[in-house]
Amino acid sequence: EPEVTQTPSHQVTQMGQEVILRCVPISNHLYFYWYRQILGQKVEFLVSFYNNEISEKSEIFDDQFSVERPDGSNFTLKIRSTKLEDSAMYFCASSGDSYSYEQYFGPGTRLTVT
């Protein structure tokens, strides 16, 4: 069964450093999402992406964040200058040929900022 994959599973970085979280969505999916979950809290929407552009972003997704689909398979989330409060689990999700289709979630990347 096709699945969404994410790398790395755990990333430790120092405050102020740039990090790139990588996701490989399901191959024929067209809609992509990033969510995050601060430890012990609920999962929050960050951004959605379609047709090589951001289609919606939350207030969390400020100028420090960016997303990119650099090739036909990867979908990345970049945090330019990490802060302690960026420590969280980041989930990538993808959906088929319509926004109304079910989203499939990856296993997540745990980001720890020290």
Next chain:
Amino acid sequence: GNSVTQMEGPVTLSEEAFLTINCTYTATGYPSLFWYVQYPGEGLQLLLKATKADDKGSNKGFEATYRKETTSFHLEKGSVQVSDSAVYFCALSDTTSGTYKYIFGTGTRLKVLA
């Protein structure tokens, strides 16, 4: 805006007890509703879903019915096992956002004792 409210946890039950985790929602339009389960240290796994009113989602002995009249999607299981210990998230697809982003509840931790 759209929102999901879940009962506070933790919920502690003995093995073979009956489980109910309450979930109510506020939504414009006709969202799909989901239950996700998160085992310790792991990602989000779709447990079950319902896409329209009166639909019943079921999986692994868990059930939930989409009740439009009470705006609820309560999760039930007739006989829980120790292996069901996890955090359970109720979620809806926000059909008003244009991108059908998911809105999650705060999660309910379930602990099942042998």
